[in-house]
Amino acid sequence: MGCCGSKEDASDLESRERINRPSASRAETNNLSRDKQQRQFNWARTGIVGLRDARLKELPKEAIELGVTVRNLDATNNAITVLPPAISGFAKIQRLVLVNNQLSSLPPEIGRLLMLKLLAVDGNRLAALPEEIGQLSKLEKLTASRNSLRALPPSVSSLSALTHLDVSHNVLSGLPPTLGQCAALETLNAEHNGIHELPLELGSLKRLKELNLDSNNVGTVPSEIFVQCSSLQTLSLHSNPVTEEILIAVDGYSNFRERLRAKHDKRIDGGVLLGAKGLDDGLDHDTNRTRIVVPHT
Secondary structure, rough: HHHHHHHHHHHHHHHHHHOOOOOOOHHHHHHHHHHHHHHHHHHHHHHHHEEOOOOOOOHHHHHHHHHHOOOOEEEOOOOOOOOOHHHHOOOOOOOHHHHOOOHHHHHHHHHHHOOOEEOOOOOOOOOOOOOOHHOOOOEEEEEEOOOOOOOOOOOOOOOOOOOOOEOOOOOOOOOOOOHHHHHOOEEEEEEOOOOOOOOHHHHOOOOOOOOEEEOOOOOOOOOOHHHOOOOEEEEEEOOOOOOHHHHHEEEEHHHHHHHHHHHHHHHHOOOOOOOOOOOOOOOOOEEEEEEEOOOOO
């Protein structure tokens, strides 16, 4: 009897412990809930919404509901297919990073993010950028490489603060003449497209320092770029039909080379160390590529 009673007492004790003790799955759920609440608290406190590598197919409602609190949102490496119109609530956001997702378009509401300084949408499925992007008057950096862009909207002319534009690895057949109105632009990367002609309006880009047009179909360069782009330091034309003979015949090209050589000679006199290949800012003679290489003496 005593033995049986002991077994029954032990069984009853285990049953009571199971009832009173939360299951492992319930504890895990509670932990996840606390983590989620803590994450949302941090988002609201800092204005920084980190969503990298989160296996998302859409922006979480909790992030969107933060509205004007959000200053920086990074959702790199997800599977987001669409941005809701509600992103217009991010009225004070400055950095929006959506690299490596599955976006096929951007909503017109993107134009309401008037405080935006950086927009990164590289590695998506975009065939076009909305006209409303021209409303982003404070945008300094726009990167949209590795998409399927066929053209840039004329409204880019209104991006008065833009200093860096990367539209490389798309299917652009040309650049809009209105791009020449982006007076602050310093770096333009349009390599690996199908560009065959450059608008002479690019000559208005007085602050342009670097123009990368590798792997396109460029046959020549307008004289306006050589004559008027007084800050231009690098013009890269690898894997294009253009040749040195063609450029030599373009008005302003010789002066452009001399201007660069003078700047580089000044750097050498100032003690700047050069690599083994010297300065690579002019034409080389590799038949597979063309690049402006300025010789130095």
